[in-house]
Amino acid sequence: MINLAQKEIAHTFGKFIVTAMGVGMLLGIVLIMIGVYRGMLVDAQALLDDMDVDLWIVQENTLGPFAESSRIHEDMRDTIKVIDGIKESAGFTFQNLQLPSKSGAVRVFAVGYDPYGDINPINPKRLIAGRVLQRDHYEMVVTDKTAFQLNDKIPLGRDIYTVVGITHGTVSSGGDPLVYVSLKDAQELQFLYSNARTRNDRARGIASTNSHMINTVVARVRSGYDIDSVANDIRRFKHKAVFTATQEKTLLTKNLIKMASKQIGMFTVILVLVSTIIIALIIYTMTLEKMKEIAIMKLIGIPNSMIVKMIVQETLLMGVLAFISGNIFAHLIYTKFPKRVVLEAPDAFMLFIVVVLASILASFVGVKKVLSADPAEAIGG
Amino acid sequence: MNRQSIKVENLVKNFGKGDSLVEVINGASFEVNKGELVALIAPSGAGKTTLLMMIGCVEEPTSGTIWLGDEKVYENRWLTKETRKIRREKIGFIFQAHYLIPFLNILENVTLVPQTNGVSKKESEAFARELLDYFDIEDKAESMPSSLSGGQNQRAAIARALANKPQIILADEPTAALDLKRSVDVVKMLKKIALDQDVAIIMVTHDEAMLPLCDRILKIENKKVVSTEVPKKSHIL
Ligand SMILES: Nc1ncnc2c1ncn2[C@@H]1O[C@H](COP(=O)(O)OP(=O)(O)O)[C@@H](O)[C@H]1O
Numbered sequence: 349m350i351n352l353a354q355k356e357i358a359h360t361f362g363k364f365i366v367t368a369m370g371v372g373m374l375l376g377i378v379l380i381m382i383g384v385y386r387g388m389l390v391d392a393q394a395l396l397d398d399m400d401v402d403l404w405i406v407q408e409n410t411l412g413p414f415a416e417s418s419r420i421h422e423d424m425r426d427t428i429k430v431i432d433g434i435k436e437s438a439g440f441t442f443q444n445l446q447l448p449s450k451s452g453a454v455r456v457f458a459v460g461y462d463p464y465g466d467i468n469p470i471n472p473k474r475l476i477a478g479r480v481l482q483r484d485h486y487e488m489v490v491t492d493k494t495a496f497q498l499n500d501k502i503p504l505g506r507d508i509y510t511v512v513g514i515t516h517g518t519v520s521s522g523g524d525p526l527v528y529v530s531l532k533d534a535q536e537l538q539f540l541y542s543n544a545r546t547r548n549d550r551a552r553g554i555a556s557t558n559s560h561m562i563n564t565v566v567a568r569v570r571s572g573y574d575i576d577s578v579a580n581d582i583r584r585f586k587h588k589a590v591f592t593a594t595q596e597k598t599l600l601t602k603n604l605i606k607m608a609s610k611q612i613g614m615f616t617v618i619l620v621l622v623s624t625i626i627i628a629l630i631i632y633t634m635t636l637e638k639m640k641e642i643a644i645m646k647l648i649g650i651p652n653s654m655i656v657k658m659i660v661q662e663t664l665l666m667g668v669l670a671f672i673s674g675n676i677f678a679h680l681i682y683t684k685f686p687k688r689v690v691l692e693a694p695d696a697f698m699l700f701i702v703v704v705l706a707s708i709l710a711s712f713v714g715v716k717k718v719l720s721a722d723p724a725e726a727i728g729g
Numbered sequence: 730m731n732r733q734s735i736k737v738e739n740l741v742k743n744f745g746k747g748d749s750l751v752e753v754i755n756g757a758s759f760e761v762n763k764g765e766l767v768a769l770i771a772p773s774g775a776g777k778t779t780l781l782m783m784i785g786c787v788e789e790p791t792s793g794t795i796w797l798g799d800e801k802v803y804e805n806r807w808l809t810k811e812t813r814k815i816r817r818e819k820i821g822f823i824f825q826a827h828y829l830i831p832f833l834n835i836l837e838n839v840t841l842v843p844q845t846n847g848v849s850k851k852e853s854e855a856f857a858r859e860l861l862d863y864f865d866i867e868d869k870a871e872s873m874p875s876s877l878s879g880g881q882n883q884r885a886a887i888a889r890a891l892a893n894k895p896q897i898i899l900a901d902e903p904t905a906a907l908d909l910k911r912s913v914d915v916v917k918m919l920k921k922i923a924l925d926q927d928v929a930i931i932m933v934t935h936d937e938a939m940l941p942l943c944d945r946i947l948k949i950e951n952k953k954v955v956s957t958e959v960p961k962k963s964h965i966l
């Protein structure tokens with residue numbers, strides 16, 4: 349039996365392909381949008397995964413250190429360390445900085461850690477050049493996205509820092525590139541006032557505040573101890589908020605990017621709707637262009653089923669081709685985006701299902717038109 | 730053996746309703762026999778196409794009776810839901826324009842209806858090639874209609890009308906777009922088909938030169954159909 353869809357597409361091949369590619373670009377954008385969301389999830393966890401700690405101890409009644417600001421005394425690290433069940437603990441600071449560079453300020457997220465402490469937040473697998481921090485002062489490890497090179501000098505606050513190491517793929521939960529500085533430097537940057545401010549405060553009778561503060565203490569629990577019960581002990585006796593690794597991950601993925609994911613979800617839904625409408629419009633006009641032939645086919649006795657089959661097959665093929673070119677398009681451009689875009693097969697598969705359903709829906713408008721065609725019209729005019 | 734292939738009784742066709750009602754055919758009765766090539770003539774707008782489309786089960790009459798072969802297909806209503814099945818199995822259509830499907834090549838155009846009727850690809854193609862050979866366009870079998878001349882396409886369209894081995898051929902001004910020589914060729918061809926295949930053919934024409942080649946003339950007069958003898962062959966033929 350002659351396959352009408354195949355013949356018709358072969359006849360208008362170029363037009364068909366170009367149209368499918370156009371729709372494909374829309375679908376490609378849908379894939380990228382989903383990829384941006386996946387990227388946010390991955391980014392949100394990158395630092396947590398690199399630090400690989402069991403407990404986050406932060407200021408009481410806060411959701412720190414990322415979701416809310418948190419301040420605790422530096423010596424809390426030692427207090428925590430001697431608690432039964434704690435293996436290692438370290439103090440950390442986190443803050444946003446603008447690093448001056450030739451091409452303007454670079455916004456980064458700075459992790460302050462003690463180079464001699466128990467916990468090193470730099471995943472050795474991500475260190476692609478240089479080394480981790482080895483001194484207490486004026487050294488910085490940066491991620492490659494910042495475009496700084498080894499041995500670059502970066503003036504910051506009162507001091508000049510030297511880039512000693514480069515990492516790859518390290519970002520904050522917000523997607524900003526990470527830099528690492530020593531805890532002491534970070535404390536000065538975050539908690540130390542300028543000389544003028546200090547003088548001013550003294551004149552007002554305010555004692556100079558100490559900079560021995562940190563944002564969080566992180567700890568690893570000895571094997572054999574239950575993480576949750578250790579966390580409970582700290583909550584009860586030290587009056588601090590404590591989050592386990594899973595809780596902290598939830599804070600970052602669920603709470604922090606909830607709005608962003610809703611935003612992207614809306615975009616995705618709208619884009620899918622628009623794609624459906626566009627496929628429907630294309631199929632409708634493609635059917636309109638064929639009305640004469642359809643009327644002739646009806647006139648010479650071709651049953652509706654064959655004509656409808658032609659329309660449905662063409663629509664499905666259009667959808668599948670658009671899906672394929674959308675995937676190619678997405679894979680060609682996704683690395684060009686400033687923030688991480690993660691394309692995952694299950695998402696593409698979901699979209700495929702949606703596209704097939706949308707195509708079937710879209711073909712209805714064409715089929716309706718087919719059924720309404722009057723064979724007597726074929727010879728009119 | 731029953732010789733009559735088309736039999737129409739008291740056929741009525743009105744368009745519209747009430748004030749805008751147009752009577753086109755009012756009480757037409759006639760027969761066309763197997764092997765007969767009958768010309769249908771009448772002034773423009775008299776209802777020739779409408780009559781042909783009613784016999785072809787395309788346009789629904791208002792009332793009356795239509796037999797195609799031994800089958801009564803209409804008696805004040807269609808007697809089958811599948812008028813399209815009657816069309817593709819019993820009838821071949823030819824028009825002024827070729828109305829070939831532009832995205833099918835000539836062979837596919839000719840085999841589409843027989844294949845829809847369940848004839849195998851091999852068998853339908855063999856017969857189609859025979860027809861194309863008969864019409865001298867066998868070498869165009871794989872070509873698209875857009876690459877053929879008007880005359881070649883018209884012959885392909887006639888081949889398509891024959892491909893389902895119809896009992897009836899309904900031709901609406903098939904020669905209107907052709908020059909005299911080609912027109913004569915086509916009508917002679919139709920006459921030969923009528924005889925060879927024992928087909929009843931009704932051909933609408935405006936061309937009086939074609940009439941002597943036909944067996945009989947049906948005229949639409951006063952919304953009825955009257956049958957007359959053909960004139961003597963004119964000198965040009
Ligand atoms: N669908 C229709 N609706 C209303 N009037 C129609 C329709 N089709 C044909 N007619 C009218 O029927 C008459 C006969 O038309 P037609 O059969 O095409 O004439 P012919 O083929 O003899 O030139 C004309 O007056 C035409 O206006």
Ligand SMILES: [Mg+2]
Nearest residue numbers: 777778779901
């Ligand atoms: Mg007409």
